[in-house]
Each structure stands twice: as structure tokens, then as C-alpha cells.
Amino acid sequence: MKELFSEMRGAIMSTLILAVVCCGLYPLVVFGIAQVAFHDKANGSLIVDAGGTVRGSRLLGQQFAGEKYFHPRPSAAGNGYDAANSSGSNLGPTSQKLNDAIKDRVEAYRKENNLKDTDSVPADAVTASGSGLDPHISLHNAGLQAPRIAKARNITVEKVLTLVRANTDSADLGILGDAGVNVLQLNLALDK
Amino acid sequence: MQTSGWLQLTLFVVALAAITKPMGLYLMQVLDANGKTWFDPILRPLERFTYRLMGVKMDKEHDGKQYTLAMLLFSLVGCVFTYAILRLQHLLPLNPQGLGPLSEHLAFNTAVSFATNTNWQSYVGETTMSYLSQMVALAFHNFASAAAGIAIAAALVRGISRQSGKTLGNFWVDLVRTTYYLLLPICVVFAVVLVSQGMIQNFKAYTTAKLTETYSIQVQKTDDKGQPVTTNVVVMVQSPKLDGKGQPVMTNGVAVMMEAPQLDAKGQPVMTNIAVMVDQTVDTQTIVQGPMASQVAIKMLGTNGGGYANANAAHPFENPTPLSNFLQMLSIFAIGSGLTYYLGRMVKNQNHGWAVWSAMMVLFLAGTLVCWWAEAKGNPIHQQLGVAVADGNMEGKEVRFGIFNSALFATVTTDASCGAVNSMHDSFTPIGGLVPLFNIQLGEIVIGGVGAGLYGMLVFVVLAVFIAGLMVGRTPEYLGKKIQAYEVKMAMLSLLVLCLSILGFSAWAAVSDWGTAGLNNQGPHGLGEMLYAFTSATGNNGSAFAGLTANTPWYNTTLGFAMLIGRFLMIVPIMALAGSLVQKKISPPSIGTFPVSGGTFVVLLIGTVLLVGALNFLPVLALGPIVEHFLNLQVPGKLF
Numbered sequence: 001m002k003e004l005f006s007e008m009r010g011a012i013m014s015t016l017i018l019a020v021v022c023c024g025l026y027p028l029v030v031f032g033i034a035q036v037a038f039h040d041k042a043n044g045s046l047i048v049d050a051g052g053t054v055r056g057s058r059l060l061g062q063q064f065a066g067e068k069y070f071h072p073r074p075s076a077a078g079n080g081y082d083a084a085n086s087s088g089s090n091l092g093p094t095s096q097k098l099n100d101a102i103k104d105r106v107e108a109y110r111k112e113n114n115l116k117d118t119d120s121v122p123a124d125a126v127t128a129s130g131s132g133l134d135p136h137i138s139l140h141n142a143g144l145q146a147p148r149i150a151k152a153r154n155i156t157v158e159k160v161l162t163l164v165r166a167n168t169d170s171a172d173l174g175i176l177g178d179a180g181v182n183v184l185q186l187n188l189a190l191d192k
Numbered sequence: 193m194q195t196s197g198w199l200q201l202t203l204f205v206v207a208l209a210a211i212t213k214p215m216g217l218y219l220m221q222v223l224d225a226n227g228k229t230w231f232d233p234i235l236r237p238l239e240r241f242t243y244r245l246m247g248v249k250m251d252k253e254h255d256g257k258q259y260t261l262a263m264l265l266f267s268l269v270g271c272v273f274t275y276a277i278l279r280l281q282h283l284l285p286l287n288p289q290g291l292g293p294l295s296e297h298l299a300f301n302t303a304v305s306f307a308t309n310t311n312w313q314s315y316v317g318e319t320t321m322s323y324l325s326q327m328v329a330l331a332f333h334n335f336a337s338a339a340a341g342i343a344i345a346a347a348l349v350r351g352i353s354r355q356s357g358k359t360l361g362n363f364w365v366d367l368v369r370t371t372y373y374l375l376l377p378i379c380v381v382f383a384v385v386l387v388s389q390g391m392i393q394n395f396k397a398y399t400t401a402k403l404t405e406t407y408s409i410q411v412q413k414t415d416d417k418g419q420p421v422t423t424n425v426v427v428m429v430q431s432p433k434l435d436g437k438g439q440p441v442m443t444n445g446v447a448v449m450m451e452a453p454q455l456d457a458k459g460q461p462v463m464t465n466i467a468v469m470v471d472q473t474v475d476t477q478t479i480v481q482g483p484m485a486s487q488v489a490i491k492m493l494g495t496n497g498g499g500y501a502n503a504n505a506a507h508p509f510e511n512p513t514p515l516s517n518f519l520q521m522l523s524i525f526a527i528g529s530g531l532t533y534y535l536g537r538m539v540k541n542q543n544h545g546w547a548v549w550s551a552m553m554v555l556f557l558a559g560t561l562v563c564w565w566a567e568a569k570g571n572p573i574h575q576q577l578g579v580a581v582a583d584g585n586m587e588g589k590e591v592r593f594g595i596f597n598s599a600l601f602a603t604v605t606t607d608a609s610c611g612a613v614n615s616m617h618d619s620f621t622p623i624g625g626l627v628p629l630f631n632i633q634l635g636e637i638v639i640g641g642v643g644a645g646l647y648g649m650l651v652f653v654v655l656a657v658f659i660a661g662l663m664v665g666r667t668p669e670y671l672g673k674k675i676q677a678y679e680v681k682m683a684m685l686s687l688l689v690l691c692l693s694i695l696g697f698s699a700w701a702a703v704s705d706w707g708t709a710g711l712n713n714q715g716p717h718g719l720g721e722m723l724y725a726f727t728s729a730t731g732n733n734g735s736a737f738a739g740l741t742a743n744t745p746w747y748n749t750t751l752g753f754a755m756l757i758g759r760f761l762m763i764v765p766i767m768a769l770a771g772s773l774v775q776k777k778i779s780p781p782s783i784g785t786f787p788v789s790g791g792t793f794v795v796l797l798i799g800t801v802l803l804v805g806a807l808n809f810l811p812v813l814a815l816g817p818i819v820e821h822f823l824n825l826q827v828p829g830k831l832f
Contacts, residue, residue, distance in 0.1 A: 003258070004265075006247060010364050011265040013246040015273055015336075018371060021238075022335040023328040026376060027393075027486035030383040034393040034485060037384065042393045044479055044509070046401070056401045057479055059390050059508040064405050073591070077503075079409040084318045084398055084478040086503035088588040088616035090739030092717035093571050093824050096831040098587065098619075106578040123570070123583030129590050130506030130598075130615045136591035138583070169513075169592065175199055177514020178594030187404060 047188065055188065057083070061135045062184050068152035069190070070137065070145050071112075072183045073124055074105060077132025089128045102126050113144050136180025139168065149190065163189050193568050197596035201560065204518070204600065205553070208525055212549065215526055216533020222373045223346045223534070225250055225365050235372050242368050253359035256771020259347050260764060262363035263340055267307050267760070270336055274303040277329035287322035288397035294320065301748035306333035308759035309341055309641060311491070311498030311611055311734035312725075312751060314743040318480045318501055323395060330498060331487045338494025338527075339370040341643030344763055345531055348647045351770030352671060353538045355778045360770055374527070375494060382523060383489035390512030393485040398478050406475040413468040422465040429454040484509060492523040495641040497611030497734045505601070505614040506590055517597055517614060524610045528639040531646045539671050543789035548649060551797040555638045556607050559627050564599040566624035573829035585624065588616030599624065606631035609641030611734025618712070618721065618737035622821035625737070626813065629724050632731040634805045635690065641732065647766050651683045653788070654769070656800040658683075660786045669785060672778035679772060682765040689761045690730055691808045693754050697726040698812065706746035712739025715832030716820040723816055725751060730758035 034042035045058040056062050061072045063081045078085035091098035105126035110119060122141040124134075137145075142164045150157040167186040170179045221227030229235075243250060254262060277284065278299040282292050294302065298314055305312045306329075315321070321330070343366035350360050387393050413421040432440040432447040441448045453461040484500045488510055491498055505511040505520060529549065536545020570584040584595040593601070598615035605612050606628035617628050631638065637649040654670060658680050661668025668675040701707030701722045711718040717737075724737040729751040736742075742751060787793060823830040 004261075007258075007262050007265050008269075010246045010248055010262065011269040014242070014266060014364060014367060015269045015332075017242050017245060018336055018368075019273070019328060019332050022371065022376065022490075023332050026379065027327050027331070027483045029380060030387070030486040030489075031393050031395070031483060033380075033384050034387040038387045041390045042387050042485070043396065044392050044394075044399060044481060045390050045512075046399065046479075054399055054401045054479075055404065056477060057508075059512055060477070060479065061508075062401075062403060062405075062477055063407055063474075065407060066405050069405060079474065080407075081477065083401075084480050085316065086318065086480075086501050086507045087316075088503065088506065088619060088738070090616055090618040090712050090737070091587070092618055092625075092713040092720070092737075092739070092820075093573070093585070093621050094715055094717055094820055094830060094832050095713050099573060099577070099829075099831050102574050102579065103577050110578070119578070120580040121578050123574075123579050123586035124591050126579060127574075127585075127587040127589075129586075130588045130613070131501075131503035131508060131590065133503070133508055134590050134592075135508055138591055140580075140583075171196070172513055172515040172518075175196065175203065176518050177592050177597055180591040184404075191404065 047184070056184050058182065058185060059135055060133045060184075064183065064187055068149055069187045070142060070149060070181070070183050073134050073137060074101070074126065074128045075132040076128040081133060083133055086131045086133055088130045088132060113148050115144065135182050135184060136169065137183055139179060139181060142181040142186075153190065160190070193564060194596070197564065200596060201600065204521065207522055208529055211522070211526055212529045212533050215530025216537060216545070219374070219530050219534040220537055222369050223342075223366060225362065225369070227369075229373050231373055231377060239368060239372055243364070246364060248362070248364045250362065250365055253362050255359050256351075256767050256774070259360050259363045260767040263344065263763070264760065266336070266340060266363070266367065270333060271303045271307045274306060274329045274333065275299050277325055278302055281322045281325045284322070284324050286324035286327070286395065289322070291320060291322050297745045297748040298743055301752045302330075304752045304755050305734070306330050306496070306498060307337055308732050308755045309333070309337035309494070309496060309609065309644065310729060310732040310755045310759070311496045312729050312736070312755065313498055313734070314748055314751070316502040317499055323482050326487060326500060327483050331490060334487065334490040334494050334496040334498070335371050335375055336367075338375060338490070338496065338642045339367050341641055342370045342374070342527065342531070343367050343643065344767065345643035345646040348650055348766060348770040349535055349538045351774040352650070352673065353540075354774050356776065357774045360774060375490060378493055379486070379489040382493060382519070383485040385519065386488060386516055387485045389516040390509070391485040391488060391516065392481055392509050393483055394481055395483060396481045398481050401477045401479055403475050403477055406473050408471045408473050410469045411472045413470045421468045423468050424463050425466055427454040427462045427464050428452065480509065488520075491612060492520045492610065493526065495524055495528070495608045495610040497605060499612060505612045506616070511614055514592055514597065517593055517601065520612070521601055521604045524604050524608045524612070525639045527642045528608055528645040531643065535646060541671065541789065544671070547789040547793050548653065548797070551794045551801070552638045552649070554794070554798055555634070555801065556603065559607065559631055559638070560600055560603040563603050563624050563627035564596055566621045566627075567595045567599045569621070571621055572825060572827070573831070576828065585619075585621050588619030590615065602628045603631065605735055606733060607636065607638035607640070609636040609644055609731060609733045611728065613735050616738060617724070617735060618739045622817045622824055625720065626817040628735065629720070629727060629817065630806065630809070630813070632727045632733045633694065633809045634801055635687070636731050636733060637801060637805075644732065648762075651686055651766065651769075652797060652801050652805070654679055654683045655804060656793070656797045657786055657788065659800060660796055664784075664786070666784055669779065671788060672781065673773055673776040674779075679769055682769040682772070685765040686762045687804065690758060693730040693757045694723075694727050695808070695812065697730075697750055697754050698723045701726065701750070704746075706744065710741040710744060710747055712741070713832065716816050716823070717832065720816040720820065723812060726754050729754035732758050
């Protein structure tokens with residue numbers, strides 16, 4: 001019994017001490033270093049316009065449906081690109097619902113971008129991402145959308161593609177991950 | 193399966209191999225009460241002060257029972273601590289979003305989940321947890337449960353390496369030293385590196401951004417008091433169209449159907465209330481904020497896996513770049529891999545340490561390649577609809593990670609008992625989703641959770657030498673210690689408990705209304721969702737086929753018990769094993785001793801893992817992902 005009490009004291013005191021060190025000191029130290037060394041990133045990589053209004057985050061996708069904008073991937077976060085409610089669709093490979101959604105999206109994508117009924121469509125354009133906030137689309141997807149944007153804005157496709165390249169995040173260290181086009185940054189660049 | 197994937201896989205394995213020895217050597221110092229590290233000048237005084245407050249004498253060691261008791265008491269106090277904070281979060285500070293308290297069953301599930309190093313999440317982080325709950329109630333266990341796991345592994349290794357001893361070390365010393373010298377220093381550096389990649393670390397309220405293009409959504413209309421407005425309408429049903437004489441109208445022998453009001457027994461139309469929907473313009477985006485980086489660093493390093501945000505490491509804040517993704521995967525394996533080297537050092541047989549590591553790597557590579565192959569091949573049903581075949585299965589995956597890094601992450605996170613995800617396993621192809629499920633069912637012994645992976649694998653090592661002993665007709669020995677009936681019983685007990693919990697709870701859910709009510713998918717995939725949930729909970733993994741709605745009293749409670757069983761009913765027999773082994777003499781190797789290094793041992797160990805660990809689950813896997821795979825291959829495809 002005496003042993004039990006002495007171990008119990010250890011359990012309670014270690015919980016309190018570790019809570020102070022690991023949950024108080026540690027996050028505050030990281031907070032201090034992060035705010036000084038990487039102020040912009042530690043606060044959400046926000047995009048702020050000339051008027052001081054926050055327009056979004058470089059890391060988070062936003063909804064775009066208009067003809068003159070690049071369209072992001074379908075999103076299952078809240079009502080679409082809800083950045084306080086990240087989520088994937090979680091629909092499985094034999095889901096009727098997913099099948100129907102992809103069918104509709106493929107048709108819509110072909111129609112919007114003036115593709116033939118036999119043309120295959122980039123997978124990222126018709127599937128929801130894991131977070132529902134994917135900021136990127138694939139280069140292939142951007143390339144197929146570019147002519148539509150050029151026509152709607154009455155500018156050359158080359159000019160659109162130049163902006164696409166300028167807003168492409170390539171693989172880290174030249175090898176890690178896949179290249180992607182940042183849709184929000186690209187659309188804001190088009191509006192400039 | 194492109195070249196870039198092969199290069200990244202090579203880079204990952206090389207990086208892991210390179211950190212294994214330094215990590216192992218550092219663990220030798222950390223797990224020795226008198227060990228020396230660079231941090232001694234700063235941390236020694238803090239360590240001593242901690243022991244004084246706790247009333248712990250550094251040199252007083254625990255025997256098997258005392259060690260287990262201390263560990264259980266520590267977990268119990270931690271559970272209560274977290275439960276209390278979650279229930280009271282609305283009264284506590286650091287809650288700028290004004291989030292309310294958690295329900296009893298959700299708080300129970302969450303407290304157990306974090307205390308057992310599972311980090312199963314029945315809740316949506318962004319809309320449930322205040323900054324205080326994230327930073328204190330949850331992150332506390334990210335450190336504590338990881339340190340406790342490492343302590344148990346160290347105790348088992350001491351049980352194997354000590355000659356005719358009694359004690360296995362002091363739990364409190366192992367706990368405190370692991371936290372201060374191992375976890376904290378690495379986490380500070382790691383968290384800052386993650387911030388440099390774009391991860392957030394602040395205490396601001398959520399930010400509101402103005403959208404470039406507004407759009408409208410349908411929402412429920414509410415009145416002044418916030419109550420939903422409803423309207424009374426007639427319920428319509430399909431019924432046969434009748435001609436003037438009251439006879440059904442037929443075409444080609446089939447009755448023509450039409451919409452008609454449903455009538456009750458008295459011939460009156462049936463009415464129902466439905467919500468009135470109105471268009472609402474969305475012109476802003478609410479951006480989540482908070483102390484994320486400090487929590488994510490320990491979430492990965494301690495193989496906890498509990499996401500700050502609902503989408504976990506798929507969320508662009510929680511895993512901003514492919515580089516952050518690479519480092520997160522490496523950190524999941526870092527300590528577990530180092531522990532195999534620690535094992536080799538402690539038992540003075542480094543080849544044994546590397547043999548265990550090699551067996552793990554073979555299983556790791558097999559899982560990765562199968563998962564990658566399946567995801568790269570994609571979904572034939574969707575490809576028929578016009579989705580590009582070369583792109584693979586992108587549902588639930590992020591563009592910046594692509595197919596390869598999603599498959600690799602899924603394998604790593606389930607080889608270890610981490611459970612963080614950078615893509616949604618629920619949306620993987622049947623075989624791609626089978627790999628993470630199967631990995632957890634093996635017992636997460638491929639590197640494994642910090643500490644848990646090593647002690648889980650050592651159970652298989654004991655069984656492997658036992659089986660080898662049976663084959664050649666000698667008393668089995670492990671590193672000079674006789675493996676007898678008691679050891680084999682304890683080893684088998686820890687395995688059978690897992691099997692019973694996974695299959696028992698899954699079967700119960702599958703035949704219960706509460707079980708099937710939570711499904712997001714039907715057919716074999718629905719069975720997969722339930723099986724994955726109880727596998728993940730029992731295996732203390734925490735990843736999910738996340739479509740399952742698990743935040744219900746039934747699921748929260750059953751999953752809570754599955755997590756407790758998976759953690760503590762595994763640790764107790766393993767500590768009994770350690771307590772028994774430590775008392776044995778070490779006999780010198782003879783000509784008949786089965787070597788625990790080299791190719792034969794590696795093959796035997798892998799064989800034991802596959803046969804003993806996996807065969808139990810084959811029947812249920814056949815009904816779930818395997819049948820789903822064949823349905824998926826059919827043209828035009830069977831859908832549910």
C-alpha cells in the first residue's frame with residue numbers, strides 16, 4: 001500500500017511537471033523562434049492585397065468557377081474549400097456516389113475546356129483531394145485549361161502559360177514530390 | 193511507378209539507415225540513468241529537480257511488477273487529466289473560437305486514444321478543440337505515451353540482456369530522461385524546420401480572407417431565434433398510372449409509373465416537415481490558426497499521429513511541402529529504427545540488431561511496393577469514365593505529394609503505429625487500402641511505434657526461436673536464455689488479445705445497427721471501414737477509413753475499450769515476459785545454438801510474422817478488400 005502511494009505521487013507529479021515543460025515551455029519556445037525567424041509562415045502565409053485585405057493563404061486553395069479563372073480541384077471540405085473544415089470525400093473505389101460525381105465532372109470538364117468526348121481528363125481535375133484544400137493542380141490540368149482562360153480574357157495562350165510557369169511549385173530539392181500549379185496565386189496574377 | 197518514385201524510395205531508405213546508428217548510440221546514453229549527453233549542463237539540474245518533486249530515487253530500480261504498476265498509474269493519471277480538460281474546455285483559457293465542452297463519450301474516447309499512443313480521432317480538430325486542449329490535453333500524451341512506450345521497450349531489452357537479475361530499471365527515470373533528453377531537443381529543432389516550410393505556430397484567432405470570386409451555397413433557413421424553418425409538404429411516392437377505368441396503364445407488359453401523393457389508412461395525404469433551403473453567398477474563407485508546429489513535431493516523432501486539423505498531414509498547413517513530408521516520414525521511423533541498434537548494443541550482438549532491422553525493412557519494402565503499384569495503376573471503373581490512366585488514383589490525394597509519396601506515407605504510418613495520414617486511405621484502391629490495414633494487423637512491428645514496435649517484434653523473435661527449437665528438437669534459447677513454457681504463453685497471450693479485440697469488435701459492429709449506421713460506403717468497403725476502425729484502435733495506430741462516422745456513444749465507447757486492450761493487455765504480458773527473462777542465466781553459445789543473426793534468422797522471423805500475425809485475419813480480409821478488388825476489376829464494375 002505504501003508503495004502504491006509513493007508511485008501515485010510519482011504519477012501525479014510527473015504529469016504536472018511534464019505538462020508544464022512539454023505543453024507550456026516547449027510550444028512557447030517554438031512560438032518565439034518561429035515568430036522571429038519565420039513570421040510570415042508561422043502566421044499562415046497570408047496573401048494581403050494593396051488595401052491591406054487578406055485574400056487567402058498561399059498554401060490553401062480557394063473556390064473558382066468563372067470562365068476566366070483556373071479552376072481548382074473538386075473539394076470535400078465543408079461546402080468546398082472551407083479552410084476551417086478540412087476533409088476528403090472518403091468515398092471508396094466501388095462507391096456509386098463517387099462514380100456518379102466523377103462522371104459528371106469529366107463531362108463538365110470536357111465541355112468547359114472544349115475537349116473531345118474521347119479525350120482523357122487529368123485525374124486531379126475530377127477527384128477531390130485529401131484535405132479539400134489542395135492549393136495545386138497538375139501541369140497537365142493547367143495546360144488544358146489555359147486556352148479557355150486566354151479566350152475569356154482575350155489574351156494569348158502563351159501569356160497565360162508564362163504565368164502558369166511562374167506559379168508552378170516544382171519538386172523540392174529537384175526530386176521530392178510532384179510539381180503543381182498554385183491556383184490561387186495564378187488567378188490573382190491573372191487579375192493584376 | 194516512375195523513376196522519380198524509385199529515387200525517392202532509395203533516398204528514404206538510405207537516410208533511414210544513416211540515422212539508425214547515431215540514434216541507437218544516443219539512446220544508449222538516454223536510457224542509462226548515468227548516461228552522458230550534450231544537454232547535461234542545462235537538463236541535468238531540471239532532471240534532478242523533477243525527481244525531487246516526484247519523490248523518486250534515481251538508483252532504486254523496479255522489478256517487473258513495480259515497473260508495470262508505475263506505468264499503469266502514470267497512464268491512468270494522464271487519462272483523467274485529459275478527460276477533465278476536454279470536459280471543461282469552455283471554462284479554460286486559450287479558446288478564441290469559443291468552442292464548447294466535449295460530450296462524455298467523446299472525451300473518454302479521446303483521452304484514452306491519446307494516452308494509449310493511438311490518436312484515433314472521432315472529432316474534427318478545427319471545430320472541436322481549443323488551443324489549450326490541443327496544446328496541453330492532447331500534446332501532453334504525445335510526449336508521455338511515446339516516452340512510456342520507449343521505457344517499456346528499454347525494460348524488455350534489459351530483461352533480455354541482464355544476467356540472473358531482478359530489476360528492469362526505474363520507470364520514472366526512463367520516462368523523464370526520454371522526454372527531456374530525447375524527445376524535447378529533437379522536437380524544438382524539428383518544429384522550427386516545419387515552420388520554415390510553412391507550418392503555422394501562433395495563438396491568433398482564425399483569419400477571415402476575402403474571396404476573389406464569390407459563390408452561393410444552399411443552406412437551411414433559420415428564424416430570428418436560430419431555429420431551422422420548415423415547411424409542411426405532401427410525401428410523394430411512385431405508383432402505377434391508372435386509366436379512366438381505374439386500370440393500370442401498361443406499355444409492353446410493364447406498368448407505367450407516376451408520382452402520386454402517399455395516402456394513409458384513411459385515404460388522407462401523408463404530410464411531412466422539410467427544411468426550407470435558401471441560397472447563401474459565400475464571400476469569405478475562414479483560415480485555421482494556432483500552435484500547430486510544436487504539436488506536429490511530437491506527433492510524428494512520437495508516432496502519435498493525431499492531427500491538429502481534420503485532414504491531418506494532408507492539410508497544407510500541417511504538411512506544406514514535399515520536403516516537410518519527407519522529414520515527417522523519416523521522423524516516424526527515426527526512434528524505432530534507432531531502437532533496433534540499441535537492442536544490438538545492449539545484448540552485445542550488433543548483428544542481431546541489424547537482423548531485426550533487415551526483417552523490418554523487407555516487410556516495409558514489400559508493403560510500399562504493393563501499395564504504390566496499386567495506387568499508380570488506379571481505378572479501372574473511373575478510368576472507363578475518361579480519367580487519365582497514367583495519373584493513377586488521385587481521389588483523396590494531394591497534388592504536391594502525388595501517388596508515390598501518398599503510398600509511401602500510408603505504408604510508413606501503419607508500419608509504425610503513427611496513424612497520421614497525408615492522403616485518405618478510405619479512397620485508396622482495394623489493394624492500396626489493404627496494405628495499411630494489413631500492416632496494422634501484423635502488429636505494427638515494421639519499425640513500429642516508438643518502443644511498441646520493438647517490444648512487439650521481440651515477441652515474434654521469441655516465437656521464431658521457439659519454432660526453430662521445435663524444428664531441430666532442442667530447448668529454444670534466445671541470446672543464451674532458455675525460452676520455456678511461461679515465455680511462450682506470455683508471447684502468445686499478447687498476440688491473441690489483439691486478434692480477439694480486432695475480430696470480436698468488428699464482428700459485433702458488423703451485425704449491429706450502431707455499427708452499420710456509421711458507414712460512409714456500402715458493400716465490402718463498408719466492412720472494410722468497420723474492420724479498419726477496430727484494427728486501428730486495437731493496434732493503437734489511429735489512422736482510419738475516415739468516412740466512418742465514429743463520434744457516436746457506441747463507437748466512441750467500443751473503440752475506447754479496443755484501444756485500452758491493445759495497449760495495456762499487450763504490455764502486461766510483455767512485462768511478465770521481461771520479468772521472467774531477467775532472472776535467467778545466460779548460457780554461452782554452443783554448436784547447437786540457433787544464431788539470431790544472418791539470413792536464416794531473418795527469413796524465419798519474417799515467416800513467423802506472416803504466419804502467426806497475419807493468417808488470423810485472412811478470412812475477414814477476403815470478405816473485405818480482396819473481394820472488393822475483384823469487383824473493381826469487372827467491366828463495367830460493380831458499385832454500391
